[in-house]
Amino acid sequence: MNNINEFEAILLVDDDPVINILNSKFLRRTGYLHKIWKFENGLEAFYYLGQIIKLQESMVTKNPILVLLDLNMPDFNGWDFLRLYNDLEEHIKDSFRIVVLSSSCNPADIDRANADPNVHGYIIKPFSIESIDAIEKFFSYS
Template sequence: MNKKLNCILLIDDDDATNFIHQVIIKKAKIAEQVVTTLNGKQGLDFLTNSGKYHNKETPLPSIVFLDINMPVMDGWEFMEAYQGLSESMKNQIILVMLTTSYDPDDKERAQRIPEISEFEKKPLTFDMLNRLMEKHFPEK
């Protein structure tokens, strides 16, 4: 892999999970920057340069890893708001729902949302990252 992704965004309320996922991404050397947010609202603020990200130069992430169950704004509520973002922005982002949910209804619901590229089980692994990179970023 020659070029790295500009940014990966983790949206998950669990600090330990975010820490582990950051370590895996950094060891894989696939991204210049890894940003974590603790709920869907913060993730949306990051994408739209609003809230605490207002007037900050934040790179558009190439991949967003989204948890389902979070306080403030959960993954499904995030997706409702995300669908209202510009097509030009969404077309640059691979959105991966990364969850501990084993509920088949969650997977079916995710598959009905065109903006969700993948539905994966936690934790993030090197194999999962490699598979995602080969599928969605073969030129990297």
């Protein structure tokens, strides 16, 4: 993957609805063409993964879905999401790619996230054109 448009869809998981709207609009302005789902709760996003898998079965292309995951959310945070996600079967996890998008610049959070085998990268907010470049580099196989 060399272009963010190669992702089938993007899941924005952030407890701040304004951040989700701004990130969604930013993705559109940078040329992202596919579906964007917004969730304000990690648990809702996690349970929606099953629905996404069913939707993906009917899609012609089977490109993965990008999950932009905030860590610091009330009730069910990004760490809780990752804990449940890591217990999923591999064939389900193959449909998703997780990048943490967090305001935390705490080295312990960055190290912990980067140590997770299902986290492909860590970006510190705010979301920007440099964030898009970083995501494309995380998944560049050339």
